[in-house]
Amino acid sequence: MEVTNLVMRYGDKVAVDGLSMSVEVGSITAVLGPNGAGKTTTLETCEGYRRPQSGRVTVLGLDPVTQHRALAPRVGVMLQAGGAWSGSRAEEMLRYVASLHANPQSIDAVVGRLGLGACGRTPYRRLSGGQQQRLRLAMAIIGRPELVFLDEPTSGLDPQARRAAWDLIGELSAAGVTVVLTTHYMEEVERLASDVYVVDSGQVVAAGSPAQLMAAGARGLITFEAPSGLDTADLLAALPPECEVREERPGRYAVRGRVSPQMLSAITTWCAKREVMPGQLNVERHTLEDVFLALTGKELR
Amino acid sequence: MSDRPGVDASIQAITRLDLRPAPGSAPAWAMVRSHALMETRLLLRNGEQVLLALVIPLLLLVGVAKAGGVVDLGPGRRIDVLTPGVMALAVMSAAFTSLAIATAYERRYGVLKRLGASPLSRTGLLTGKVVSLLGMEAVQLAAIGGVGLALGWNPEGGLTAALAACVLVLIGTVSFASLGMLMAGTWSAEATLAGANLVYVLLLVVGAVVIPAASYPDPLRAVATSLPSGALAEGLREVLRGEGLVWTRAVALCAWAAIGTALAIRTFKWE
Incomplete structure (x- = not known):
């Protein structure tokens, strides 16, 4: 077709x-x-x-x-x-x-x-x-x-x-x-x-393909969900150099940098010390919903 | 091999479907037959439609025949005037009112749209509707004729008259059906439901259907006999009295059929 x-x-x-x-x-x-x-x-x-x-x-x-x-x-x-x-x-x-x-x-x-x-x-x-x-x-x-x-x-x-x-x-x-x-x-x-x-x-x-869409623009990105209001500056200090941490929306965190096993481990170790369970952990991969919202905007139709 | 192949086959069929493509249309005649049967089943399931198609005409036939002088049917034996008129009413109810309402709801519920994507062509769909409609009319006319005969109806003119009556019923059906489709194809389902019933009642009262045109005052008489209802009913009364086919009736019905068909084709919306 x-x-x-x-x-x-x-x-x-x-x-x-x-x-x-x-x-x-x-x-x-x-x-x-x-x-x-x-x-x-x-x-x-x-x-x-x-x-x-x-x-x-x-x-x-x-x-x-x-x-x-x-x-x-x-x-x-x-x-x-x-x-x-x-x-x-x-x-x-x-x-x-x-x-x-x-x-x-x-x-x-x-x-x-x-x-x-x-x-x-x-x-x-x-x-x-x-x-x-x-x-x-x-x-x-x-x-x-x-x-x-x-x-x-x-x-x-x-x-x-x-x-x-x-x-x-x-x-x-x-x-x-x-x-x-x-x-x-x-x-x-x-x-x-x-x-x-x-x-x-x-x-x-x-x-x-769904995989291509989810991977697009997700290089160097790790996202996870956790209770809102975590101290992002403190997390940043625990990470390898040249990273960036943002709470994109309440309870959803994005870490940008050179993605490596060490970077992932630093995030989870930091969370473990604070008894925080990181959920929905995505490595260099957006969720399809994020892709969709990013592409089509958030206003109601 | 299993001892009970039937049972095993049915279990197999429920758990797995062979979804490999094997497309194709059924033969045209089979599609038309299937569609006509489906429409007929749905019609018979619908109480109001059966009421309109059979119960009301039969009640009118028996009621007016027995009512003596309450309703003036003009000259001639009452039952001989009444029976052809009730037949015309039955044709009107099936070919106009029932068809219009059913089709308007088919449009409303996306049935016509869905069938547009099926192997059934529009011609096939319309043929199926016509076959169902003619089947319905055959039952109606047989029932009304039977009850009429039992009440002493004495049709004249033999086989020629019967044939002429069939011709009138056919042209009448086309003219009513085209007008019904015109309404169903342009109006909403609710408007068609109201409109088709209203037209039915109006024509019953002023359309020279059951009460012959001869009983109408002068200006109204000409109008009534030029309407499809009056043309069909008067035509049937004349033919079944043995007076032969009056051509103006057939011409009036053909004109309505031509106008209705042309307008319906031009305006009909399938969605």
Whole structure:
């Protein structure tokens, strides 16, 4: 899948502003960004719902709008919301979507795997949010697609269901299915994604593997969490020369310098003397959340 | 080999899925059949829709037939005037009101959007809807015709009249359905719910459906018979009285169908 310089506007508002991305077959690509960053618009343009106003989109070598009929059976789509008749039952809805495909998955297997058996005869509108979410995921994979677009596949799921969904997404990729998903969960990205695109204001602000993103700009940096208000000057005195210590936000400390085993040991020894337990200790590695906040700012959207 | 392959196979299936891609569309006819069955099941599950499609027309048929002089149906045997009118009402309820409300909610809940990404084409989707609709109408007309006959309805004109009635019902269905889709494709679900029911009641009262146009005062009569409701109901009354097909009825229905279809195609929003 290839997106080149995509531009999409709604009236005066630019939703996607020259976005490019490229997705390898069999990879799991996560599109990350604050609300309103243009993630869903990008995904829906790839799904053929919108015609690119400028730029080019090809999916499995096809144009999603003009060659939509050839593309649709090969792609599984999970919308962010809705997509099922309010009066339909989970298994019935799944059976219906399966009937539109040539070689669908076994309904019973998918129902069992995603725990949809408990939905019984309850209509879609009265299912719990998590059940609706799992049904939408099931609808995306039931037709044995080559490529799936999952728009926030695990938002609103409980931890068990989230893990079940992660396992399933991992297995999809292992079986050769290309996965493109949007998410707000950093843990999801770290666990699943082989490639990440961070999108803000309709543009890609960073791209790479999760490891690359977390390592970028983290040379010479050790971070840890501990009670706020530690004496940073005292810590600095205990460190090798030419270091720098800052409490970046309450309870979160950043030590910059030439990272070495001695430097790490000096930090932990200093903490040990004060009966302080350093948590979330990261050596030359940002957390994905830090990367995300640094790239997209902290104001609410 | 296991002694109980069925049990083992089902356990296997639950724990592991073969997720290797094997994409493909089902045959077009199978998709249309599946869609029509799905829509029909959902319709039958919905109490209000069944009320609108069958219960109200049948109650009107029996009630007005037995009500003697309370409702003036003009010249002719009461049941012969009443039955074709109730048939027209049933077509209107299924092809206009039910279809509009169901489609508006499909739009609202993203069903149409999701199906847009499925192998089912828009033509396939519309064909499925039409098949479901015609099936519904067949049941309605059979029930109303049956009850009418039991109440002494005496349709005239033989097979020719029956065929002409079918033609009128088909064009009437297209005109009502296109107007229903026009409403569902542009209005919100709530507005469609209110609007489609309001139009149904208004046409029932002033649209020459159950009460024949002959009982209407003069200016209203011309308006009523040019509406799709009046054109269909008058047409059915004339045909089933053995008077043959009056072409102005078919022309009026075709005109509504053409206007409705052109506008619906131009304005319909799938999301």
